[in-house]
Amino acid sequence: MKIIDAHIHLDFYNQYEINQILNLEFLEALVSVSTNLNSCKKNLQLSLNNRKVKAAFGFHPEQRPPNEQELESLxxxxxxxxxxxxxxGEVGLPYYLSKEGKVSEKEFQLYAELLEVFVKLAKEWDKPMVIHAVYDDAPIVCDLLEKYSVTKAHFHWFKGDEATIARMIENGYYISVTPEVVYKEKIQRLVQIYPIDQMMVETDGPWKFEGPFVDKKTEPTMIKQSISTIARLKSLSEIEVAEKVLNNTKQYYGF
Structure with a gap:
């Protein structure tokens, strides 16, 4: 069983942990997303050092937005x-900061404008996108993607209502499923609804998980349990699911 981790922050791990992850025999590749310019530079170097690392460049929305000079440099x-x-990637909207009351309506507009910059670049450069947008933020992102006719959108660790899910499926957008699927019913329901042909698997490491993963360091081995759960929910074999999500990821990212 070969696996691609479709969304991980590899640059957040120390060098010993990075070596351990990249030496996993079953790991064919991973998509290491960036949070800011410094993160982009680290991921570039990681990708140059090891062919398994596929680097995505962007600005994570769950932080203070860049000023004009910082954005220009990025x-x-x-x-x-x-x-x-x-x-x-990773780009999107700050749902969790907003939920905590740390983003005003005026400030939220700045994040939306920043995301629009990245959507335009994706269109101009013909690049797929890795998107952080859940719940109420997802329809806003769908509006932007549709506005610029950007169809290659990967919503990582997605959570949202059924209307938005139906819209994303219709538009051909992909989702990726974290180890949370093993123990969270709402993620299991999403997996039951979403087509297997538009699905990937991820860890979002080093984010820590609960359930059977409590106190365990997040690394791609956990994806095997995700695949097992997806197989049960989809009434497919584990091999079928593993091959499907592997090929989906290769097709989406073009490697």
């Missing part, structure tokens, strides 16, 4: 290295 750097990046 875009300039991304343009210089766009031929080696697998995708634009």
């Amino acid at each position: 875009i300039k750097w991304m343009k210089k290295h766009k031929d080696v990046m697998i995708a634009i």
Whole structure:
């Protein structure tokens, strides 16, 4: 069984942990997403050091947005290295910061404008996107993607209502499923609804999980249990699911 981790923050791990992850025999590749310019630079180097690492460049929305100079520097750097990046990501909207009351309506508009910049770049550069957008933020992102006719959208660790799920399926957007599927009913319901042909698997490591993964370091081995759960929910064999999500990821990201 070969596995691709479709969404991980590899640059957040220390070098010993990175070596352990990349030496996993079953791991064919991983998509290491970036949080800011410094993260982009680290992921570029990781991808140059090991062919298993596919780097995505972007700015994570769950933090203070970049000022004009910071954004200009990031875009300039991304343009210089766009031929080696697998995708634009992680980008999106700050649902959790907003939920905590840390983002005003005016500030939220800044995040939306920033995301629009990345959507335009995805269209211009013909790059797939790795998107952080859940619940009420997801329809806003769908509006932007539709506005610019961007069809290659990967909503990682997605959570949302049935109307948005139906819209995403119709538009051909992909989702990726974390180890949370093993113990969370709402994620299991999503898996039952969403087509297997538009599904990937991820860890979002080093994010820590609960259930059977309590106090365990997050790494791609956990994906095997995700695949087992998806297989049960979809009434498929584990091999069928593993091959399908592997091929889906290769097709989406073009490697």
